[in-house]
Amino acid sequence: MTRPGAETYPHGHHASVVAAHGARTAATSCGYLLEHLSPGTSLLDVGFGPGSITADLAAIVAPAPVVGLESASGAVDLARALMAERGVDNITLREGSVYELPFEDGSFDVVHCHQVLQYLSDPPAALREMARVARRVVAAREVDYATMHWAPLNPGMEDWLESYRSAARESGGEPDAARHLRAWANAASYDLLGEVRLEASTWTYATAESTRWWGDVQAARVLESEQNASLRAIGVDDDRLARMAADWKAWGEHPDAWFSMVHGELLLLKW
Known part of the structure; x- marks a missing residue:
């Protein structure tokens, strides 16, 4: 098992990754939390990435202070530029x-x-630490890669999904994180701290614009981002990488294209 703190992030911060993550908003990515936020609510956002969700949350709780914490210096620089913009x-x-x-x-x-626990080797430890510094609410949303479904089917995307899940585990994480949220909450002893709520929501790409964008972004991530090195590290060769990318792009252009994935949503409401 990878030592906590020694995990590697399998995506990196290539432009294709930033484009995908930077499209996220508070509305699309943490709607389950919004009823617990209002002007004056102080907030810590852990693992903020490009900062698009964080910027939205800061606007909602202003003038309260918001702190963003990120382990990657490159992401901090990108987010600072977005906040200035x-x-x-x-x-x-x-x-x-x-x-x-x-x-x-x-x-x-x-x-x-948001999408942080899946990259950690000890999510319960992270949740306990988040609960320590929270007065009222802890919130975490995680995807479950095994719930990714698409049509039309093609071999390159199937190969990508299984290969990515293997690479993510080699990096120290758990790509099917959503289904583990209850277990992680139990291991973190959340039941001793307050009320635990667990729900789920989906992301869906099913318009010509969204499937084309999603297919192009994923193809670029396979070929150009740090994900490429992560896949190569588990033995994926050039031919398979090229097929993955080509099938992502072809899927995105298909008039019948559909893609959906489930996210788990965890709320701890502290007593």
Whole structure:
């Protein structure tokens, strides 16, 4: 098992990854949390990536302070540029580890993460640390790669899905994270801290514009992002990589294209 803190992020921060992650908004990615936010709610966003969700959350809770914590310096630089572009002035971005949050107990009303636990070798430890610094709410949303479904079927995308899931586990994470949220919450002893709520929601791509964009982005990630090195590390060769990318692009152009995936949503409402 990979030591906590020694995990590797299998995607990196190539432009194709930033494009995919930067398209996320508070509405599309943490709607389950929004009823718990209002002006004046202090918030910590863990693993904010390009910062598009964080910027939305900062606007919702302003003038309260928002802190973003990210382990990758490249992501911090990208997010700072986005905050400057949007004129977000109630946020502080810094580097750090979710396993050792540099804050006192109960420092924030809400602690949030989106697509973070799946890359960790010890999600319960991360959840316990997030709960430590939260006064009211801890929120986590994670995808389940095994629930990804698409039509029309093709061999390149099937190969990609199984290969990526293997590569993600080699990197120290769990790509089918959503189905483990209850177990991780139990292991973190959330039931001793407050009320646990678990729900699910989906992302769906089923228009000509969205499937073309999703197919092109995923093809670029296979060939150009750090995911390429992650796949090569488990033995995927040039021919398979080329087929994966070509089939992603061809799928995206198909008039009948459909893609959906399930996300698990965890809320801890502290007493």
